Amino acid sequence: MLYLWVAIGGAIGSVARFWFGNAMAATLGAAFPWGTLTINVLGSFLISFFSGLTGMGHRFALPSDARIFFTVGVCGGFTTFSSFSLQTVELARGGQTGRAALYVAASLIICLAACAFGVWAASAINQQAVSRA
CATH class of the missing domain: 1.20.5 (Single alpha-helices involved in coiled-coils or other helix-helix interfaces)
Incomplete structure (x- = not known):
């Protein structure tokens, strides 16, 4: 069942990425990939903010299935750069600079x-x- 939730989240994130990227290109032009840059920044913020609030012992602790739906599914569909960013920060915070x-x-x-x-x-x-x- 968890794979289904990841797939649904991925679909949501992918559609959001496609829409947001097109909206940015229509607004700012396509000469520079502003949409992709903004998506990567926004996705990096969202995955870390969500993880910081919903992890075990945090203010809004959620079951791991709900966290995986959002982080792997929605954020992963929106941008895999967010996962890369979070993993890098987690390594650095763990003293593994x-x-x-x-x-x-x-x-x-x-x-x-x-x-x-x-x-x-x-x-x-x-x-x-x-x-x-």
Whole structure:
């Protein structure tokens, strides 16, 4: 049942991201990805604020299923950057600043490299298709 709640939350977050990104582009233009930046900032705030208020022993403690619905489902659908941000802050708060820095650097470098590789691989496949035509 928890997987269903995560899926429903993910659908809500994904639709919210799509709507919000389009609204930002319509308002501010598409020359800079303001929508994505704002979504990442907002999602990072929401996941940490919610987690800080609803965890065990916190003011509004909720069952883990409700927390997972919002953090993994809604926030995960809205932006996975929020999970990355929360995990980094949790590492740093736990005294693992070296691991937090390594996580940030590895995420940035490896993900950008993977993205560049994906673009290169798709381009190579597309060029093969053009040469055969």
